[in-house]
Amino acid sequence: MSKIPEFTDILYEVKGRAAWITINRPKVYNAFRGQTLEELIQAFQLALNDKDVASVVLTGAGEKAFCTGGDQSAHDGNYDGRGVVGLPIDELQGLIRDIPKPVIARVNGFAIGGGNVLVTLCDMAIAADSAKLGQVGPKVGSFDAGWGTALLARVVGEKKAREIWYLNETYTAEEAVAMGLVNKAVPMEDLDAAVTKWTDTIGERSPTALAFLKRSFNADSDSIRGISNLALHAVKLYYASDESKEGVNAFNEKRKPDFHKFTE
Numbered sequence: 482m483s484k485i486p487e488f489t490d491i492l493y494e495v496k497g498r499a500a501w502i503t504i505n506r507p508k509v510y511n512a513f514r515g516q517t518l519e520e521l522i523q524a525f526q527l528a529l530n531d532k533d534v535a536s537v538v539l540t541g542a543g544e545k546a547f548c549t550g551g552d553q554s555a556h557d558g559n560y561d562g563r564g565v566v567g568l569p570i571d572e573l574q575g576l577i578r579d580i581p582k583p584v585i586a587r588v589n590g591f592a593i594g595g596g597n598v599l600v601t602l603c604d605m606a607i608a609a610d611s612a613k614l615g616q617v618g619p620k621v622g623s624f625d626a627g628w629g630t631a632l633l634a635r636v637v638g639e640k641k642a643r644e645i646w647y648l649n650e651t652y653t654a655e656e657a658v659a660m661g662l663v664n665k666a667v668p669m670e671d672l673d674a675a676v677t678k679w680t681d682t683i684g685e686r687s688p689t690a691l692a693f694l695k696r697s698f699n700a701d702s703d704s705i706r707g708i709s710n711l712a713l714h715a716v717k718l719y720y721a722s723d724e725s726k727e728g729v730n731a732f733n734e735k736r737k738p739d740f741h742k743f744t745e
């Protein structure tokens with residue numbers, strides 16, 4: 482196994498045959514900034530290259546949040562890192578798809594915005610029954626289209642995906658199971674055992690068969706990558722607008738946004 486770098490925003494640990502990657506920014510409900518994504522990318526690459534790792538668990542620190550998407554306090558018309566919108570989010574999303582090992586989302590709390598897209602991208606998800614999932618884009622001046630919309634529609638169905646994005650409600654873990662976004666919900670105290678049971682099973686399976694299966698599932702929906710790429714550049718233009726800034730400012734100022742004056 483390669484040497485593990487010193488991370489500030491995440492934790493990386495190999496337990497049994499699984500790499501556990503934890504977003505460790507509980508004060509901002511595990512929202513990600515540029516640095517967080519750089520570290521997540523490195524962590525997924527470590528897991529990819531470690532022959533002893535059969536699966537990856539993606540989670541958040543604490544019991545409040547899995548991940549609430551982009552860190553709005555690091556958003557000033559763009560986020561604070563590298564890439565089209567100041568976040569190398571396309572690289573991380575691509576890695577979750579491309580790593581030829583199952584990725585399990587351990588949803589320990591809020592999975593909102595870009596955090597919800599991560600759950601959508603993971604091969605499987607187990608949630609604590611206290612977890613809440615949803616989208617916020619039109620409420621906070623953003624949209625994460627492609628994996629966030631078209632793949633979500635394949636996972637939960639067109640009507641439900643549109644409801645999620647247009648109304649921005651939050652859904653319980655039980656509702657997320659019913660719509661197919663999460664595989665199962667368990668009490669928080671049973672979450673680690675449930676995830677470990679699955680990673681132990683995967684550790685006993687043929688890695689080559691798993692890799693081909695993952696690639697075959699992906700092949701059917703891979704054209705969505707192009708939509709994501711196009712949308713990322715559209716978001717860049719949107720972030721420069723007063724309309725988007727109204728959403729970000731309203732969240733940071735803890736007030737309701739006023740989008741009335743903006744019409745297409």
Ligand SMILES: CC(C)(COP(=O)(O)OP(=O)(O)OC[C@H]1O[C@@H](n2cnc3c(N)ncnc32)[C@H](O)[C@@H]1OP(=O)(O)O)[C@@H](O)C(=O)NCCC(=O)NCCSC(=O)c1cc(O)c2ccccc2c1O
Nearest residue numbers: 509510512549550551552553570594595621623624625716
């Ligand atoms: C998760 C919530 C629904 C929780 O609401 P609640 O009322 O229970 O708690 P608070 O709102 O008071 O939050 C507690 C505490 O955490 C801070 N916080 C929460 N989320 C974030 C965040 N994302 N960034 C920064 N800080 C956050 C909050 O400020 C509070 O701090 P205190 O110091 O005051 O205690 C609710 O918090 C919520 O809806 N959060 C999500 C907000 C959000 O706007 N998320 C980003 C959406 S956009 C996005 O994720 C995104 C990511 C991408 O990578 C993209 C890529 C390409 C295109 C688009 C992208 C994109 O849209």
